[in-house]
Amino acid sequence: MGYVSKFKTEETDLLFQAILSLKDGEECYRFFEDVCTINELHAMSQRFYIAKLLLEGRTYQDIEEITKASTATISRINKCCRYGAEGYKIAVGRLAPGTPEP
Numbered sequence: 001m002g003y004v005s006k007f008k009t010e011e012t013d014l015l016f017q018a019i020l021s022l023k024d025g026e027e028c029y030r031f032f033e034d035v036c037t038i039n040e041l042h043a044m045s046q047r048f049y050i051a052k053l054l055l056e057g058r059t060y061q062d063i064e065e066i067t068k069a070s071t072a073t074i075s076r077i078n079k080c081c082r083y084g085a086e087g088y089k090i091a092v093g094r095l096a097p098g099t100p101e102p
Helices: 010-021 025-035 038-055 060-067 071-083 087-093
Strands: none
Touching: 038 060, 038 071, 038 087, 060 071, 071 087
16 A cells, blocks of 8 residues: 555645646746745755755754754754655655755
8 A cells, every 4th residue: 555645635636746747947946936935945945955964864963053953943854754754765865966065
């Protein structure tokens, strides 16, 4: 049996179908600028970057210095990386080798 999300709704399915239809980085920027506030986009971007650093084995102290995120935020993301739905692991694992750091 496949993964079943606790967030699954028709509206969420439609959103994810739209995201999957985007063809390149420019389309992603255009879409997310319309869908998210700057703070929402910053928060999601920061969470993903923190997850990437955690999955690379970086320490909380390193991550705090690099991202300026609180240890509470880093801890929440670490919990997702360790016990969550493996979304961060999947996405980070699919990044092209040598993907530039922010």
